[in-house]
Amino acid sequence: xxxxxxxxxxxxxxxxxxxxxxxxxxxxxxxxxxxxxxxxxxxxxxxxxxxxxxxxxxxxxxxxxxxxxxxxxxxxxxxxxxxxxxxxxxxxxxxxxxxxxxxxxxxxxxxxxxxxxxxxxxxxxxxxxxxxxxxxxxxxxxxxxxxxxxxxxxxxxxxxxxxxxxxxxxxxxxxxxxxxxxxxxxxxxxxxxxxxxxxxxxxxxxxxxxxxxxxxxxxxxxxxxxxxxxxxxxxxxxxxxxxxxxxxxxxxxxxxxxxxxxxxxxxxxxxxxxxxxxxxxxxxxxxxxxxxxxxx
Amino acid sequence: xxxxxxxxxxxxxxxxxxxxxxxxxxxxxxxxxxxxxxxxxxxxxxxxxxxxxxxxxxxxxxxxxxxxxxxxxxxxxxxxxxxxxxxxxxxxxxxxxxxxxxxxxxxxxxxxxxxxxxxxxxxxxxxxxxxxxxxxxxxxxxxxxxxxxxxxxxx
Numbered sequence: 001x002x003x004x005x006x007x008x009x010x011x012x013x014x015x016x017x018x019x020x021x022x023x024x025x026x027x028x029x030x031x032x033x034x035x036x037x038x039x040x041x042x043x044x045x046x047x048x049x050x051x052x053x054x055x056x057x058x059x060x061x062x063x064x065x066x067x068x069x070x071x072x073x074x075x076x077x078x079x080x081x082x083x084x085x086x087x088x089x090x091x092x093x094x095x096x097x098x099x100x101x102x103x104x105x106x107x108x109x110x111x112x113x114x115x116x117x118x119x120x121x122x123x124x125x126x127x128x129x130x131x132x133x134x135x136x137x138x139x140x141x142x143x144x145x146x147x148x149x150x151x152x153x154x155x156x157x158x159x160x161x162x163x164x165x166x167x168x169x170x171x172x173x174x175x176x177x178x179x180x181x182x183x184x185x186x187x188x189x190x191x192x193x194x195x196x197x198x199x200x201x202x203x204x205x206x207x208x209x210x211x212x213x214x215x216x217x218x219x220x221x222x223x224x225x226x227x228x229x230x231x232x233x234x235x236x237x238x239x240x241x242x243x244x245x246x247x248x249x250x251x252x253x254x255x256x257x258x259x260x261x262x263x264x265x266x267x268x269x270x271x272x273x274x275x276x277x278x279x280x281x282x283x284x285x286x287x288x289x290x291x292x293x294x295x296x
Numbered sequence: 297x298x299x300x301x302x303x304x305x306x307x308x309x310x311x312x313x314x315x316x317x318x319x320x321x322x323x324x325x326x327x328x329x330x331x332x333x334x335x336x337x338x339x340x341x342x343x344x345x346x347x348x349x350x351x352x353x354x355x356x357x358x359x360x361x362x363x364x365x366x367x368x369x370x371x372x373x374x375x376x377x378x379x380x381x382x383x384x385x386x387x388x389x390x391x392x393x394x395x396x397x398x399x400x401x402x403x404x405x406x407x408x409x410x411x412x413x414x415x416x417x418x419x420x421x422x423x424x425x426x427x428x429x430x431x432x433x434x435x436x437x438x439x440x441x442x443x444x445x446x447x448x449x450x451x
Binding site (some may be wrong): 059060168226229231232233246250254255256259260261262263264265266267268269271272 | 334337338339340341345349351384391402432433436439440441443444445447448449
């Protein structure tokens with residue numbers, strides 16, 4: 001009996017160790033950004049392409065107010081309600097004190113400067129494919145934006161999801177640094193893939209999620225119900241989105257569909273971002289969408 | 297006989313209509329009417345947008361007519377088409393959110409923005425293509441201003 005208990009104890013220790021190992025945060029090497037110098041103008045483009053303001057500014061913000069990234073928007077989900085944190089330039093309430101490496105760890109690895117996992121409502125599962133140069137540029141641009149001292153509100157997430165360490169297991173399952181659309185791509189299609197799969201994080205809404213909230217890559221961009229809300233995210237694979245590339249560019253510019261209906265809900269915020277991109281980037285996204293595998 | 301048959305047909309149609317209205321809740325007609333107005337605006341925007349996109353050659357007269365129609369459709373008093381509670385929960389064929397009627401809702405300001413955009417379009421559409429394009433941006437922002445806050449996320 002004692003032997004059995006001892007074995008059980010060993011097993012428990014091994015399991016705990018395994019959990020500890022699998023769920024450990026994995027930041028970038030300290031020298032990952034060495035030799036990269038920031039370009040402010042490019043950083044602004046990354047800011048709009050990444051859609052930072054769509055979640056971190058007030059939902060109703062327009063114009064200059066969109067640059068106040070004080071957080072506060074609420075995101076209901078089956079796991080609880082997440083509240084967008086303050087990422088303004090305030091050193092205490094926001095991320096004014098962050099290095100470029102801190103930002104890279106947050107966006108590419110989902111790890112905070114204190115070494116904690118972020119919840120994947122922050123779309124690092126997409127940003128993980130972002131170029132480090134873009135993060136360096138973005139860091140420089142964010143430092144030019146206003147500081148706001150509003151403290152971040154806590155997420156309203158119940159047990160067991162409140163244990164951040166367990167997010168390491170989520171990452172082991174779902175954080176997959178690989179392109180979804182592969183094969184030979186034109187330069188425009190490749191640029192579109194970068195914008196749609198990485199920075200623009202289109203899949204975060206338009207790809208259905210499995211039981212633990214990971215994107216089902218086999219049904220990439222095939223749409224699905226809004227988590228914790230009403231309505232559906234539309235299927236934007238070529239099986240359903242039959243608009244011409246020109247129509248897609250127009251939609252990402254003005255929000256008008258070919259029938260001159262107009263974008264609603266969170267997509268209207270997305271269009272406010274894509275409207276800031278050069279037309280060639282919107283055309284690249286359109287070209288990419290035509291290369292996505294059609295899913296009914 | 298012919299009259300009787302016609303009368304029966306009308307009665308049948310009316311009954312079917314009443315049945316549908318019942319399934320859809322008390323606001324079916326209001327919802328249909330406002331969706332009709334939205335569709336009418338979209339048709340006018342189709343004329344203007346086709347020119348803005350360069351799919352149709354710019355024609356000052358046609359553009360002016362569409363802009364006049366748009367303004368008329370925006371100016372029409374549609375307040376009785378938006379009774380409180382006539383949202384998606386009451387009738388799934390509506391995409392309207394209850395937030396429209398919530399405390400502190402700025403639906404009035406958003407409607408004013410739409411009117412102003414339509415007025416600007418009416419002044420611009422017949423002038424030249426560049427003016428039309430600029431006004432189109434303002435109209436688009438006014439449309440999505442409302443849809444962003446008050447419409448289900450489909451689209």
